[in-house]
Amino acid sequence: MTKKYITTAIPYVNGNPHVGHTMDYLLSDAYYRYLKLSGEEARFQSGTDEHGNKIFHKALDSKKDINEYIDENSQKFRDFIQKLDVYPTDFIRTSDKDHERRCKEIWKKLEPHIYSAEYEGWYCEGCERFVTEKEVEENNGICPDHQKSYEKLSEKNYYLRISDFKEKIRKAIETGEMKILPDFREKEMLKLLDESPDVSVSRPKKNLSWGITVPNDDSQVMYVWIDALSNYITVLGYPDNDISDFWPATVQFVGKDILRFHAIIWPAMLLGLGLPLPKLLHSHGFINVNGQKMSKSIGNVVDPIDVLERHGVNALRYFFLRHVDNFVDSDFTWEKFDSAYNNELANDLGNLVQRLATLCSKNNLSYKTKETKFSPVYVEAMNNFKFNEAFEHAWTHVQNLNKKIDEEKPWELAKNGETEKLEKALSELVDGILHANFELSPFLPDATEKIKDIFLGEKILPPKTPLFPKER
């Protein structure tokens, strides 16, 4: 049996957790839990990206020591992950000393593919950064924040020669050695690969001080790519340890916005290091609100903490894993969220647990544990990353059980004293709910644990308060 390795993109910690991050965490966590329940050995990485000018300036603005600032922000994300019931086996911070040291080793190994060149562009002294041609055009050559003219400036950068690897990357994608899901993104990446220029991987220290110094050149600091992308292997101990047990990654979950870096720059780095490419890059879509892109200027940003507090973690996981597509953009509205909670979680599952537990308790059913496993349809869906389908399959069990109770009418059996029939019917129903519960457990770890306790306890008793209290 080969070991599995699941990764999440590491968020840049210059702000609070976003709904977008939530998708990353939930998809990878559900898949990780599924693998574990299937008996696989697996590692599951997460972490935080902590270098760069934006963070450096944010820390200055908030009059905090940079280390204090990143500690606080990294912790915010760790707390958030925990609230989502997501438990990675490994958590990396790009400010970790081990990571920094390993990064330098990686840089050195990549040196045959790195060259230095002058970068020329428009620069704003106030912002301390280069801006794009388009931005210069839009602002008529004057920085709106500083009311100063952009100046043409050139600086030394190191570049990673992507062209050394293009053909190999293309082949890896085409042969399926490195698969990209969904398919249309794969096509997009193949196209992008053609046009990809070499990528700048460093900045002069005077322009970027908060980062990892380039080996053998104290005047340069690594730009985000090598620093952040390498986390996926430094967390496993590369290059100090042999990582072949877990690398290549089974699946790397990323947002559609950063897929290109994972499909082009990252494979180039890996090939430069002589490492195999990840088996699968899974790109997820964005979450819109009322059909509109979430944006600060529109003011429609949904804070995942608010979602969490509305009906609890189960409701959040339920909605994002069942009703949000894992490949294309989806829509979030509070109405949909409330409706999913009340009509589905509470009415279907919560109520089923309540009525069945009450029936068992009233009739003193003693239940013997029976082994359960994932159904083939479910396995098929999960293996193809169709989480919605797997979830829905599990949910049809729930709906069928509600039907079955109505058909069997246990209350009539009890009234007529048909004890044998009654016990058979009830234990079949409990079998059913435990099976459904098992298939739901990668998605709803908290709720399914509670349900297990109810039906596998000494005596079956309905929960004192409903599992999902209705809220209108």
Next chain:
RNA sequence: CGCGGGGUAGAGCAGCCUGGUAGCUCGUUUGGCUCAUAACCAAAAGGUCGUUGGUUCAAAUCCAACCCCCGCAACCA
């Protein structure tokens, strides 16, 4: 001709790859039940599948053209 996604019942979506009586969830209406969180179960109403043309015995499904939404094209997840 920049790239991509989508247009299917009141709403949200599946089906399209591998043509053959149009399906799911919510909502609405009616009936049933009482174990249960005013929950559950059954039935009904509701669609010329964006437009036009083509291929075919047969098209939501394949082909062509067009119209309309929406993303991406910039380290704003």
